[in-house]
Amino acid sequence: MTREEVIAGLAEILEEVAGVDPADVSEEKSFTEELDVDSLSMVEVVVAAEEKFGVKIPDDEVQNLRTVGDAADFVLKNL
Incomplete structure (x- = not known):
């Protein structure tokens, strides 16, 4: 899976959630500051990303996923 595919997948999840x-x-977009994703929605984004990409995102990692790029990096590293 390419970085572009992961970002497109995250975009789909963000639209749904x-x-x-x-x-x-x-x-480079920040989930909370630029995309207005609140903490409850962020939990839903994480769960949807785990299902879509088949990765496990530990709770202590979620706080490090500040931007869409951070999330893409995590997914690609853990595929």
């Missing part, structure tokens, strides 16, 4: 326009999703 938080109503974020996929066109607004890019690597």
Whole structure:
């Protein structure tokens, strides 16, 4: 799976869970500050990403996933 595919997948998840326009999703965007994903929605994003990509994201790692790029890095490293 390529980085672009992971980011596209995250964009789909963000649209479903938080109503974020996929066109607004890019690597440098912050989930909370720029994409307005609240903490409850972030939990849903994590669960959906675990299912979609087949990875486990430990609770203590979630706080390190500040941007879309951080999440893509984590997914690619743990595929």
